[in-house]
Amino acid sequence: MYQLNLNWQTFLPQYWQKRPTVIRGAFANFVDPISPDTLAGLAMEPELDSRIVARQGNTWLVAHGPFESYDHWGEQDWSLLVQAVDHWYEPVNALVAPFRELPNWRLDDLMISYSLPGGGVGPHLDQYDVFIIQGLGRRRWRVGEKGQHRQHTPHPDLLQIDPFEPIIDVELNPGDMLYIPPGFPHDGHALEPSLNYSVGFRAPSGRELLCSFADHLLDHELGGQRYQDPELQARAHPGQIQPAELAGLRQLMLAQLQDETGFASWLASFLSQARHELDEQPVEPPYRPDELLTGLNEQGLRRQGGVRCLYLQETPQQLFILGERIEVPAEGAALARLLADEPAPSQAALLTACQNPALCQWLTNLVNRGWWYFPTQDDEE
Ligand code: SIN
Ligand code: CO
Numbered sequence: 001m002y003q004l005n006l007n008w009q010t011f012l013p014q015y016w017q018k019r020p021t022v023i024r025g026a027f028a029n030f031v032d033p034i035s036p037d038t039l040a041g042l043a044m045e046p047e048l049d050s051r052i053v054a055r056q057g058n059t060w061l062v063a064h065g066p067f068e069s070y071d072h073w074g075e076q077d078w079s080l081l082v083q084a085v086d087h088w089y090e091p092v093n094a095l096v097a098p099f100r101e102l103p104n105w106r107l108d109d110l111m112i113s114y115s116l117p118g119g120g121v122g123p124h125l126d127q128y129d130v131f132i133i134q135g136l137g138r139r140r141w142r143v144g145e146k147g148q149h150r151q152h153t154p155h156p157d158l159l160q161i162d163p164f165e166p167i168i169d170v171e172l173n174p175g176d177m178l179y180i181p182p183g184f185p186h187d188g189h190a191l192e193p194s195l196n197y198s199v200g201f202r203a204p205s206g207r208e209l210l211c212s213f214a215d216h217l218l219d220h221e222l223g224g225q226r227y228q229d230p231e232l233q234a235r236a237h238p239g240q241i242q243p244a245e246l247a248g249l250r251q252l253m254l255a256q257l258q259d260e261t262g263f264a265s266w267l268a269s270f271l272s273q274a275r276h277e278l279d280e281q282p283v284e285p286p287y288r289p290d291e292l293l294t295g296l297n298e299q300g301l302r303r304q305g306g307v308r309c310l311y312l313q314e315t316p317q318q319l320f321i322l323g324e325r326i327e328v329p330a331e332g333a334a335l336a337r338l339l340a341d342e343p344a345p346s347q348a349a350l351l352t353a354c355q356n357p358a359l360c361q362w363l364t365n366l367v368n369r370g371w372w373y374f375p376t377q378d379d380e381e
Contacts, residue, residue, distance in 0.1 A: 001094065001097075002027055002033075002094055002095050002097065002098055003098070004027060004098035004099075005023070005025060005026055005027070006098075008102075011179075015179055015181075016129070016179075016181070017129060017181050017182070018181060019181065020143045020167070020168055020178065020179060020180045020181060020186075021179050022177070022178050022179075023178075023179065025175055025176065026133065026176060026177035027133065027175040027177070029175070030133075030135060030174040030175030032135040032174075032195055033091045033092045033094055034085070034091065034092055034112065034195070036114045036193070039080065039082055039085070039112055039114050039195070040070060040114070042082055042085060042088060042089060043065045043080055043082050044065070044066050044067055044068065045066055046066045047088070047279070048082055048083070048084070048088055049065070049083040049084065049276065049277065050064070050067065050082040051063065051065060051080075051081050052065075052067070052070075052073065052078055052079065052080050053079050053119075053120075053122075054073060054077060054078035054079075055077045055078070055118070055119075055122070056077070059154075060122065060154040060158050060160075062155045062157040062158050064157075067080075073116075075116055076116045076119070077116065077117075077118040077119055078115070078116055078118075078119050079113050079115040079116070079119035079121060079190070080113065080114045080115075081111060081112075081113045082111065082112050082113070083109060083111050084110070084111070084275075084276035084277070084305075084306060085110050085111070085112045086109060086110040086305045086306065087109065087276055087277070087278055087279060087305040087306030088305065089305075090302070090305060090378075091379065092110055092112070092197075093110075093305055093343065095110065095199075096110050096199060097343065099131065099199050100343070104308065104309075104310065104340070105308070106129075106202070107199075107200075107201055108128065108200040108201060108202040108275055109200055109276055109306070110197060110198070110199055110200075111197075111198040111200060112197055112198070113194075113196045114193070114194070115139065115188070115190035115196070116193055117192060117193065118189065118190060119189075119190045119194075120139075120187060121158065121160075122154070122158070122187060123142075123144075123161050123162070123163060123164060123185055123186070123187040124161055124186070124187070125149060125151070125159075125161060125182075125183055125184070125186075126180070126182060126183075126186075126200075127182050127183070128200045128202050129179075129180070129181050129203075130179070130198050130199065130200045130201070131177055131178070131198070131199040132172075132177065132178045132179075132180065132188070132196055132198050133176075133177045133196065133197040133198075134172035134173060134175065134176045134178075134194065134195075134196060135174055135194070135195035135196065135197060136174065136193065136194060136195040137174075137190060137192035137193050137194030137195065138172065138173055138191040138192045138194065139171070139172050139188050139189065139190045139191060139192075139194045139196060140170070140171050140172075140188070140189045140191055141168065141169075141170055141172055141178050141186065141187070141188045141189075142164075142166040142169045142187045143166060143167060143168040143178070143180055143184055143185065143186045144164030144165055144166055144167060144184065144186070145164075145165070145167050145184070145185075146181075146183045146184050146185075149161040149162065149164060149185050164185045164187075171191065202275070204270075209267075209270070212266075212270045213256070213266060213270075216266040216270075217256060222262065223256045225252065225255075227248060227249055227252050229245070264312050264315070265312075265318070265320075268311070268318075268320040268325075269320045269323050269324065270323070271308070271310055271320070272308040272309065272310045272320040272321055272322055272324075273308070273322060273323040274308065274323070275306075275308075276306060278304070278305075278306045278307065278322075279304060279305070280304065280322075280370045282370045283368045283369075283370060283373075286364075286368040287364050288364070289354075289357070289360045289361050289364045291364075292354070292360065292363065292364045292367060293351075293354055293360060295374050296347060296350050296354060297351070298374070299347055299374060300344060300345055300346050301344070301345060301350060301367065301372040302344045302372065302373060302375045302379065303339070303343045304372065304373060307321065307322060307371045308320075308321070308322060309321045309340045309371070310340055311336060311337060311340050316328070316333040316336060316337060317332070317333055317336070318336075319336045319340060326366075329359055329362050330358070331356060331358075332358075332359050332362060334353070335350075335353040335359055338350075339366070339372070344375075350363070
């Protein structure tokens, strides 16, 4: 269990999306949930997205995982960065848990970096809200003011910016945390072999939303209505698009978005789509409901890391999981909410819900998809 010393009520209005800040001792007596060796091992797996960024004098190198060995990288000036470790290595999820006060749909992943002294990715910008927690070691972080920062690529796979004037310049010790809103330049430089945990929150752009909405219209053969102009009049300037025509065409597009039910359901399914590769393994052979009950008598379930599960306040009888809309059986709304709100729903609550055979069958189907599972000792490490 990680206890985060942060008052969300004061932090959110003051800093969230507004100003970077340092939270000293955000986690007291910090214990890393993963070792550098385990992280290095995960970066040897092809399913995980990992890279090494190294600096040799003025030259930057980038290598992409999976890695076979780390021997030739030396003892300084490089970092190993592994994305979405929370999707693959359950023990690190304990560190994400305190951030569940923020909406799940905003959470992207937990990226973990291991840096040798001098290691870092150089000055750069991110389009994320990120909480960077210092684990093992010490790292110097500089954060600059938002503004016009010229971007350049010292390596084709590395986007950096020119040096910036810091407004924050700190050495982070284990348990300290830095919050950086999108667009604030930053640069981390390890002073000692360091582990850093980046809890990243990404918001969709208008472009991403519109692209996905357009796909939704195509998939469901919606939006086929054409513009109509029964009042059309002859005109002197046939090359011109008139303001009323522009307004009418825009209205035709907006009408698609104004279909309340279709919009909400598309949006929830879009927001529940996977953002990274997942460890999604259907149960083989599948559980029968009585077997699920036997398991539940032993312990509760845990949601597989990276499984995004959301619901809309207006329609609690539907769950949206990894882009799929799942109908919830009658009397199942409370169970559905529990599954979406709690990464590790309690044994007692699940057992109570499963007294209803229809709900037990439904939950069994979800577990058989590989979306929830019974944790083993290894998950608790
Ligand atoms: C890192 O841990 O080195 C990178 C984190 C970041 O700057 O986004
Ligand atoms: Co960054």
